[in-house]
Amino acid sequence: xxxxxxxxxxxxxxxxxxxxxxxxxxxxxxxxxxxxxxxxxxxxxxxxxxxxxxxxxxxxxxxxxxxxxxxxxxxxxxxxxxxxxxxxxxxxxxxxxxxxxxxxxxxxxxxxxxxxxxxxxxxxxxxxxxxxxxxxxxxxxxxxxxxxxxxxxxxxxxxxxxxxxxxxxxxxxxxxxxxxxxxxxxxxxxxxxxxxxxxxxxxxxxxxxxxxxxxxxxxxxxxxxxxxxxxxxxxxxxxxxxxxxxxxxxxxxxxxxxxxxxxxxxxxxxxxxxxxxxxxxxxxxxxxxxxxxxxxxxxxxx
Numbered sequence: 691x692x693x694x695x696x697x698x699x700x701x702x703x704x705x706x707x708x709x710x711x712x713x714x715x716x717x718x719x720x721x722x723x724x725x726x727x728x729x730x731x732x733x734x735x736x737x738x739x740x741x742x743x744x745x746x747x748x749x750x751x752x753x754x755x756x757x758x759x760x761x762x763x764x765x766x767x768x769x770x771x772x773x774x775x776x777x778x779x780x781x782x783x784x785x786x787x788x789x790x791x792x793x794x795x796x797x798x799x800x801x802x803x804x805x806x807x808x809x810x811x812x813x814x815x816x817x818x819x820x821x822x823x824x825x826x827x828x829x830x831x832x833x834x835x836x837x838x839x840x841x842x843x844x845x846x847x848x849x850x851x852x853x854x855x856x857x858x859x860x861x862x863x864x865x866x867x868x869x870x871x872x873x874x875x876x877x878x879x880x881x882x883x884x885x886x887x888x889x890x891x892x893x894x895x896x897x898x899x900x901x902x903x904x905x906x907x908x909x910x911x912x913x914x915x916x917x918x919x920x921x922x923x924x925x926x927x928x929x930x931x932x933x934x935x936x937x938x939x940x941x942x943x944x945x946x947x948x949x950x951x952x953x954x955x956x957x958x959x960x961x962x963x964x965x966x967x968x969x970x971x972x973x974x975x976x977x978x979x980x981x982x983x984x985x986x987x988x989x990x991x992x
Contacts, residue, residue: 698783701925708931712951715938719948725955733960736889740964743885745971748772750815750878751791754808757871761799766975771795773972776965780928811872816921819879820914823887827911886961887913893956912940928965934958 715721752768763771775790788809795805890909916936920929934954941950 698925701784701923702782704923705926705931708935711935712931712938715947715951719946719951721948721951721955724949724952732892732895733956733963736892736957736960737963737967739885739889739892740961741967743882743889744773744776744964744968745769746878746882746885748968750875750882751808751812753871753875753878754811755791755795755800755805757804757808763798763800766978767798769968770972770975771798773968774976776972777969780930780962780965782925782927784924784926784928811875815872815876815879816882817918819876819883820918820921822880823883824911824914824918827908827914830910883914883917886917889960890953890957893960894953908941908944912937916940928962930958 748769748771749765751772752763752765755768756763771791771794775787775794778786778790791809792802792805795808796802887910890913894909916933917929919936920926920931920933923929923932926932934951937954937957938947938950941953944950945953
């Protein structure tokens with residue numbers, strides 16, 4: 691218990707330090723000028739890509755949370771449960787989204803043990819997927835033919851995500867969920883990471899990343915690393931401050947600190963907007979499900 695509290699306070703301290711660093715970069719550079727002059731029309735497609743990624747996360751959770759369970763969970767129920775709990779990650783501690791899904795999932799008839807296992811596997815799966823994407827970015831940079839390797843990686847991710855997406859449409863038996871839940875969830879986490887990278891690439895299309903031809907693959911390497919830092923630091927709400935600081939440090943050498951900070955702030959706005967949209971969709975699906983619940987038949991007098 692003392693060790694967990696120590697890690698939590700260390701994470702909060704690191705969050706404050708990173709926010710202080712971002713404030714210092716903002717005050718000593720012309721980031722505000724870049725932010726005001728940014729092409730905000732590209733924010734909408736970035737938000738939509740992040741939203742698609744969030745919806746895919748709910749499907750991955752559905753796979754993991756129903757593995758070995760006799761109770762089935764509809765896609766609508768999974769999105770409703772996952773989306774309503776997702777905003778809790780912005781509370782201090784960065785763990786309340788898992789507690790929320792534990793509570794909401796139990797209301798769907800899922801066992802506490804399976805839900806806890808799903809949360810643990812989600813953490814491991816996201817870390818593994820983002821790590822694989824970061825490694826592919828490093829390899830693309832070292833090989834020097836980033837465009838060719840990047841096309842191959844992108845095509846492989848699209849084919850993999852498409853194949854798994856088709857399987858999501860099919861009815862599955864509990865034993866099949868138990869066998870394939872982890873594999874299918876991992877492929878979805880790769881798709882989620884690809885959505886984030888593509889969204890950030892859209893925001894950065896007008897920025898001066900050197901060399902320009904490897905722009906997307908610089909982001910392929912740096913964004914997963916920054917995401918992982920914000921994801922694993924305890925106490926950082928939604929990775930706030932930690933992810934942006936590491937993006938500024940990594941991208942500062944490519945485009946300058948001012949442009950890097952403006953890009954990181956835009957991307958944070960996009961991800962928060964996507965989380966809010968997911969929450970709205972989740973609430974709408976919950977209300978739709980409640981209104982669609984049939985009333986019990988009335989008894990007629992004989």
